[in-house]
Structures are given as structure tokens and as C-alpha cells.
Amino acid sequence: MTLPVALSGKDVIGQAKTGTGKTLGFGLPLLxxxxxxxxxxxxxxxxxxxxxxxQALVVVPTRELCTQVTNDLLTAGKVRNVRVLAIYGGRAYEPQVEALKKGVDVIVGTPGRLLDLAGQKKLDLSHVRALVLDEADEMLDLGFLPDVEKIIQLLPPKRQTMLFSATMPGAVIGLARRYMSQPTHISATSPDDAGATVANTTQRVYRAHSMDKPEMVARILQSEGRGLAMIFCRTKRTAADIADQLAQRGFASGAVHGDLGQGAREQALRAFRNGKVDVLVCTDVAARGIDVEGVTHVINYQSPEEEKTYLHRIGRTGRAGASGTAVTLVDWDDIPRWQLINKALDLGFPDPPETYSTSPHLFEELNIPAGTKGVLPRAERTRAGLSAEQVEDLGETGGRGRKSAAPAAAVREERPARTRAPRQRRRTRGGTPLEATGTAVEPQTEDAEPQFQTAVPMDVPGSVERAAEPRTPRRRRRTRAGSGSASASETPAVETVAEPVLADPVVAEAVVAEPVVPEPEAEPVAKPRRRRTRAAKPAADAASTVETAAVTEPVDAPEAPVAETKPRRRTRVAKSVAEAAESAAVESADVKAEAPVAEAKPRRRTRVAKPAAEAVEAAATGEAPEAEAEALPKPRRRRTRTTAAKTES
Structure with missing residues (x-):
């Protein structure tokens, strides 16, 4: 029906069911x-x-459809030697540019790469006489519409435009008339096939649980008379997951979805056509236009979004007069969506029966042998598998394509062995020696041997020494404070406080001028000088000693005024003086035994320090022991009381 109208040069809108030969319907007039x-x-x-x-341009929505249409046109134009070129993304630019320079008669391409090459002035569309939009409803959708409009603007105004698709909504037809001149709408249907779907395709719809779907699919794939099978999923992640699960169950499966590189996608589709893989798990990328001979089963693992997608999915089977089976698994959440699809297409499955992998009616309707399990027997695993098909180097663009084009095993083999050593060196920089983690210890069991060998490469010379080196700087930082057991948190505080005290000129005078302290007590006074670089408290105490010494120097000759004030203050702080003497005696013994502990305790005893006048008398009479003299110069917080005592004296 299409050939006479298209050969006359008129615009055509062609609509027919899947598998009826639309490719040659527009391909022969183009040639x-x-x-x-x-x-x-x-x-x-x-x-x-x-x-x-x-001279002719065919625009298609997917890369897989682009290669398929190109092969069909090459076959049809072989006698006349028509040059046909496929232009699509995901592969190198250079071969396509070289082919354009040599000369091309018909171009089949996707919108993105066509616009890219046209923008680079590598593609000249000014001589195009005929334009074809295959899968026109998809091409004129909101996603592709801006790109299609840009491509049409690059074409000459006088041309032939043809639109072909299995589904052609009224809104799309109205939109297409903007780019066409008096088009002829041709809708081809068989007299005995009044429905929207092909009569040769047997449709089964089941309500299934999502956790039971993999088991159901594995049993459906073992039905009698099954040839090639295609499983459609809604998301890319689900498609990859189902393909891996079926491979683990013994099926020769491949995947086609958008996350794969172009090389991996073509490898899976090529292996599916050649029979090395009999199960192809894919998204809606492969739902339009893909024609593979021998597909007997199509399984909708997830319910499609709309009725058009459903028609294109099940149209992969029952093509060109052959028969097929379409099975749809509808989850509980997808029942409302499925009811809309059923109503639009008038399928007769408004309420699918609840079905599980052990349901008897599932075995009866799909001719599954009794006793079939979810794992393919080893005797039936006769397919070569996806690994038997070579991956073609397409010079893919983008990092995602390069990673996915090569198998994971090949990537691991190409990686040099020495790249694992830096990872282990980074792990050992935390300060833990290799002996503590167990990575350098000789393995005692055979099972643990490969783990130790892969964790730390012992054959690399100097690997253990390099791993232990980074601990040395940490030890040096700890010993810079002068104390091996002091923590790193105390060290910076000690240094920052001690520097301004030592820089004070008054402190230097106070250290020299101490006339009140007798000779036997000179040793305790000298101890804070050695600890001055370790702790800030003795230095601060020295500053308070300067003030007390400066106050008591002019009063040391006449002792009578001091004697009058002594009884008053002894009655008030006698008990505190006795306690301070005992604690100082105990602390002096601790200082000799544990030097680091003695540095922190004197800071807390500054609450009950004595006035300057009492310190002078205690030193003269010898009432306080040696350790008490050590506690005398520490009342930094009670300078106001010392000032009051000075006025009374």
C-alpha cells in the first residue's frame, strides 16, 4: 500500500502493526x-x-535500530551499490568523518550525532531529497522534538517527508502535519486482525510478587518449545540485576541498557542474533524496531508505562506471520497502571490472577514440565554464552563507555600488580606496625595464604621498612616537650605559657633575690627551675614569689610588727598551714618517685597558700618541712589577700 504513493514523491504517514515490513516500506522508495x-x-x-x-536521511530514536535499518538498506541496495552509512553516538568520530568525505548516498542516524557532525561542518544536508522519521511517535515526542526541528531546518524546503510507526496518536499526526505537505495517511491492518495487537501472539498476564518474580522467570524460560526470549524491565538497574541472576542460575543471558557502553550493547545483541545467548534482558531501548528471528517468548518483568510501550514490547515476537507468547508480570503496586493499559487496548485482562512460581495454572498455561525448578540443569546448558562473542573496539567516547566495553576480568588482568602496594602502605601509615595487624606474619593455614599475599606484597623489597617509617615523626613530636610520658595535648600548653614568663625581666630578678630562704631549702627552690620548660605553673609561681619577696624585703629588719600580726593570722589559717605542710611532704616524696605526676599536682594546691609574711617566718623558724617551702610561692589567685596583709603589717 505504501510503495505506489511513496514512489510518486508524495508525503506519507504510514501506520502498521509490528513485524509487517515498515522498513522496506520506506527503504525501497529511498533507494x-x-x-x-x-x-x-x-x-x-x-x-x-x-x-x-x-541524498536521503533516515532518523531513528535508538542506536540498535540504527544499525538494523542500515543493514536492511545495504541488503536492499546491494545490486545498485548504494552507499549507506550509520551515524550514531557511543563510537569514534573519525571513521564516520572519513566515510562522509569519501561520499555517502543514504544516512541513517540518531539526532544527537547528526546535529554534532552538522555543527562541525562535517555533514552537509543541503542535498537531501527525502526525509524519513522511523518510529515517528517517539521522534516527535517532547524529548526528541527540539533536535528533530533543528535537523529539519538544515534540510532544503522542497523534499519528500515520510513518517512510519506502529502507534500513531492523533496529537502526533497533528504535529507532523507542520513539517509535511498534503500527506497521505496509510493505516494497514489485516482483515482478520481487528485488535491493536498481533493475533498470532498469545498473551498471559499474572499478578506476581516482586520477590518471587526471578523464580517465576527461571521456570517460564524452561517451558517446552522455547526459542529465544526477551525480558523487558523498566529500569537499568533491574535489567542488570536480572541478567546476573539468570546467569547464576545457568542461563546464557545478556543485557542491553543505557548504562552499558556501545560495544557491550552491540556485543549482547550480536550474541543474541547468533544464538550464543538465548535470553536478552533489556530496557525499552530495545523495545522498538528490533527484529530478531526466532524470538518465541517476551516477558514483561515489570509493567510498562503506557499502552504504546506494551505494544512495542510484545511486538518483538510473532513477527512476519510467526507465533509467539507474551507474558506480563504485574506487581500489586502496578495494578492501576495495568488496568489503564488493558482498557486502552481492550485486552480482556482487567484483574490478573494471583500467581506464584508454584501455582499449577502457571505450569499448565505455559507448558512448563512438572517438577521444574528455578535452576537450569547442567545437561541443558548448551549455549556458548556472552563471553564467546568478541567485544568490538568502537573507540567509544566518554568514560562510562570505556569502562563497560571491556569485561571486568580483563580490566583486572590489565592492571599492574604493583598498584596494590601503595594501598597497603597507606593503611600502615596509621601507626600500627605490620606485626600487629597480622599482614606480615607467616600464614598458618592454607586458606588464609592468598589473603595475606594480596594484602601486603611481601616480595617487594623494602616494603616492611617503608611501612614502618612513618611512625618515626610521631615519636619525635611526643618527645619534643622533654617528657617521654607526657601527652601531646599538654605539651603545647606548657610551651606557650612558659615563654612569656621567662621573657619577663622581673622573673629573672626574683630568681636571684631570695634572701629569706635559708641554705637547707635551696634545693627545693632549684627544682622549679628545671621544670620551667615542662610546665607553666612553676614559672607562674615564680612570678608570685617576686611580688611577695618585694613586699617582705623592707620589713625583714624590724620583726616586731610581724610578730604582732602573726597570732591573728595563725588562728585563721593554722589548720590550712598544717594541711599544706602534710600535703607538701607527701608530694615531695612523690616527686622523687614519679616526676610527671608531681608536675600536675602542685597546680591544685594553690588554693590554701599562705601569706608572704608567714612564709618568711616559717622559713626562719623551720616549722614547715622542705616540701612546705615548695608550696609557699604558689598563691597566685590570692594576691588580694596578700595585699591586705601587707597593709596590716
Whole structure:
């Protein structure tokens, strides 16, 4: 029905069910409108019409469909030697640019790469005589519409435009008329096939639980008479997961979805066509236009979004007069969506029966042998598998494509062995020696041997010494404070406080001028000088000693005023003086035994320090022991009381 209208040069809107030959419906008219050297030799065309620029353009939505249409047109135009080129993303630019320079008659491409090459002035579309939008409803959708409009603006105004698709909503037809001139709408249906779907396709719909779906699919794939099977999922992650699960169950499965590189996608589809893989798990990327001979089962693992997607999915089977089976698994959450699809297509499955992997009606309706389990028997694993198909190097663009094009095992083999050593060195920089973690210890069991070998490469010379070196700077930082057991948190505080005290000129005078302290008590006074670089408290105490010494120097000759004030203050702080003497005696013994502990305790005893006048008398009479003299110069917080005692004296 399409050929006479299309060959006359009129615009056509072609609509027919899946598997009815729409590719040749627009392909043959395109090949006839192209002028090739064979036409000049036969006298059907003049030499002036020959050109190396493309004369026909076919725009498709997916890369897989692009390669398929290209192969079909090459087969149809082989006799006339028509040059057909596929232009799509995910592969190198250079081969496509070189082919355009040599000359092309028909271009089949996706919108993105076509616009890219046209923007680089590598693609000339000014000589295009015919434009075809395959899967027109998808091409004129909101996602592709801006790109399609840009491509149409690059074409000459006088051209033939043809739109073909299995589903053609009214809104899309109205939108398409903007780019067409008096189009002829052709809708081809069989007399005995009044429904929207193909009559040769048997449809089964089941309500299934999401956790039981993998088991159900594994048993459906073992039904009698099954050939190639396609499983459609809604998301890319689900498609990859199901493909891995089926591979673990013994099925030769491959995956096609958007997260894979172009090389991996073509490898899976090529292995599926060649029979090395009999189960292809894919998203809606492969739902349109893919024609593989021998597909007997299509399984909708997840309910489609709309009725158009459902028609294109199940259209992968029952093509060109063959029969097929379409099984749809609807989850409880997808029942409202499925009811809308059922109503739009009038399928007759408004309420699917609840079905599990052990349901008897599942075995009966799909011809599954009794006793079938979810694992394929080893005797039936005869397919070569996806690994038997070589991955073609397409020079893919983008990091995601390069990673996914090569198998994971090949990536691990190409990685040099020495790249693992820096990881282990980073782990040992935390300060833990290799002997503590157990990585350098000789393994005692055979099972643990590969783990130790992969963790730390012992054959690398100097690896243990390099791993232990980073601990040395930490030890040096700890010993800079002068005390091996002092913590790192105390060290900076000691240094920052001690520096301004030592820089004070008054402190230097106070250290020299101490006339009140007798000779036997000179040793306790000298101890704070040695600890001055370790702790800030003795230095601060020295500053308070300067003030008390400066106050008591002019009063040391006449002792009578001091004697009058002594009884008053002894009655008030006698008990505190006795306690201070006892604690100082105990502390002096601790200082000799444990030097680090003695540095922290004198800071807390500054609460009950004595006035300067009492310190002078205690030193003269010898009432306080040696350790008490050590506690005398510490009342830093009670300078106001010392000032009051000074006025009374």
C-alpha cells in the first residue's frame, strides 16, 4: 500500500502493526530516489545529479535500530551499490568523518550525532531529497522534538517527508502535519486482525510478587518449545540485576541498557542474533524496531508505562506471520497502571490472577514440565554464552563507555600488580606496625595464604621498612616537650605559657633575690627551675614569689610588727598551714618517685597558700618541712589577700 504513493514523491504517514515490513516500506522508495553511478551508466540519470553529499536521511530514536535499518538498506541496495552509512553516538568520530568525505548516498542516524557532525561542518544536508522519521511517535515526542526541528531546518524546503510507526496518536499526526505537505495517511491492518495487537501472539498476564518474580522467570524460560526470549524491565538497574541472576542460575543471558557502553550493547545483541545467548534482558531501548528471528517468548518483568510501550514490547515476537507468547508480570503496586493499559487496548485482562512460581495454572498455561525448578540443569546448558562473542573496539567516547566495553576480568588482568602496594602502605601509615595487624606474619593455614599475599606484597623489597617509617615523626613530636610520658595535648600548653614568663625581666630578678630562704631549702627552690620548660605553673609561681619577696624585703629588719600580726593570722589559717605542710611532704616524696605526676599536682594546691609574711617566718623558724617551702610561692589567685596583709603589717 505504501510503495505506489511513496514512489510518486508524495508525503506519507504510514501506520502498521509490528513485524509487517515498515522498513522496506520506506527503504525501497529511498533507494529508488537516490542517483548512483549505475543510473548514469544506464542512461536513467544525467551526470550532473551525481554528488558525494547524502541524498536521503533516515532518523531513528535508538542506536540498535540504527544499525538494523542500515543493514536492511545495504541488503536492499546491494545490486545498485548504494552507499549507506550509520551515524550514531557511543563510537569514534573519525571513521564516520572519513566515510562522509569519501561520499555517502543514504544516512541513517540518531539526532544527537547528526546535529554534532552538522555543527562541525562535517555533514552537509543541503542535498537531501527525502526525509524519513522511523518510529515517528517517539521522534516527535517532547524529548526528541527540539533536535528533530533543528535537523529539519538544515534540510532544503522542497523534499519528500515520510513518517512510519506502529502507534500513531492523533496529537502526533497533528504535529507532523507542520513539517509535511498534503500527506497521505496509510493505516494497514489485516482483515482478520481487528485488535491493536498481533493475533498470532498469545498473551498471559499474572499478578506476581516482586520477590518471587526471578523464580517465576527461571521456570517460564524452561517451558517446552522455547526459542529465544526477551525480558523487558523498566529500569537499568533491574535489567542488570536480572541478567546476573539468570546467569547464576545457568542461563546464557545478556543485557542491553543505557548504562552499558556501545560495544557491550552491540556485543549482547550480536550474541543474541547468533544464538550464543538465548535470553536478552533489556530496557525499552530495545523495545522498538528490533527484529530478531526466532524470538518465541517476551516477558514483561515489570509493567510498562503506557499502552504504546506494551505494544512495542510484545511486538518483538510473532513477527512476519510467526507465533509467539507474551507474558506480563504485574506487581500489586502496578495494578492501576495495568488496568489503564488493558482498557486502552481492550485486552480482556482487567484483574490478573494471583500467581506464584508454584501455582499449577502457571505450569499448565505455559507448558512448563512438572517438577521444574528455578535452576537450569547442567545437561541443558548448551549455549556458548556472552563471553564467546568478541567485544568490538568502537573507540567509544566518554568514560562510562570505556569502562563497560571491556569485561571486568580483563580490566583486572590489565592492571599492574604493583598498584596494590601503595594501598597497603597507606593503611600502615596509621601507626600500627605490620606485626600487629597480622599482614606480615607467616600464614598458618592454607586458606588464609592468598589473603595475606594480596594484602601486603611481601616480595617487594623494602616494603616492611617503608611501612614502618612513618611512625618515626610521631615519636619525635611526643618527645619534643622533654617528657617521654607526657601527652601531646599538654605539651603545647606548657610551651606557650612558659615563654612569656621567662621573657619577663622581673622573673629573672626574683630568681636571684631570695634572701629569706635559708641554705637547707635551696634545693627545693632549684627544682622549679628545671621544670620551667615542662610546665607553666612553676614559672607562674615564680612570678608570685617576686611580688611577695618585694613586699617582705623592707620589713625583714624590724620583726616586731610581724610578730604582732602573726597570732591573728595563725588562728585563721593554722589548720590550712598544717594541711599544706602534710600535703607538701607527701608530694615531695612523690616527686622523687614519679616526676610527671608531681608536675600536675602542685597546680591544685594553690588554693590554701599562705601569706608572704608567714612564709618568711616559717622559713626562719623551720616549722614547715622542705616540701612546705615548695608550696609557699604558689598563691597566685590570692594576691588580694596578700595585699591586705601587707597593709596590716
Amino acid at each position: 529508488e530516489r537516490v542517483t548512483v553511478p549505475a543510473d548514469v551508466e544506464s542512461g536513467r540519470a544525467v551526470p550532473e545529479k551525481l554528488t558525494n553529499a547524502p
